[in-house]
Amino acid sequence: MNMAQIVAVGLIGTILCITIKEQKPEISLLIAVTTGVLIFISICTKLEILLSLLEETAQKAGVSKGYFAIVLKVTGIAYLAQFGMQLCIDAGQNSIASKIELAGKIMMMIISAPVLLSLLDVIMGLV
Numbered sequence: 515m516n517m518a519q520i521v522a523v524g525l526i527g528t529i530l531c532i533t534i535k536e537q538k539p540e541i542s543l544l545i546a547v548t549t550g551v552l553i554f555i556s557i558c559t560k561l562e563i564l565l566s567l568l569e570e571t572a573q574k575a576g577v578s579k580g581y582f583a584i585v586l587k588v589t590g591i592a593y594l595a596q597f598g599m600q601l602c603i604d605a606g607q608n609s610i611a612s613k614i615e616l617a618g619k620i621m622m623m624i625i626s627a628p629v630l631l632s633l634l635d636v637i638m639g640l641v
Contacts, residue, residue, distance in 0.1 A: 527546065550601055
């Protein structure tokens with residue numbers, strides 16, 4: 515799906531939600547979630563191109579595959595957490611959204627711990 519199609523899907527979903535919300539709010543929520551998931555899935559298919567480009571650039575720059583994988587995982591967690599949070603906020607579940615945000619932050623810290631420890635080793639070696 516190209517950007518124009520993504521915008522069209524988003525606008526159609528929005529118009530349907532606004533139209534249906536007063537009579538059937540639960541259906542409006544389902545339409546909003548479905549629209550968001552469709553857009554997310556359409557973007558995920560394009561990620562393969564970006565990932566291969568980033569991987570090639572990281573190899574040329576001499577970046578460790580382990581560190582590169584960690585950066586990708588942290589980035590993926592950030593995007594997934596943000597997507598999940600927004601769905602919860604759209605559904606009026608701010609409390610659940612904040613728990614998703616907290617879980618995402620903790621997961622990112624856990625996954626990035628090896629990089630931080632390695633950085634600390636380098637700093638301690640300089641002192």
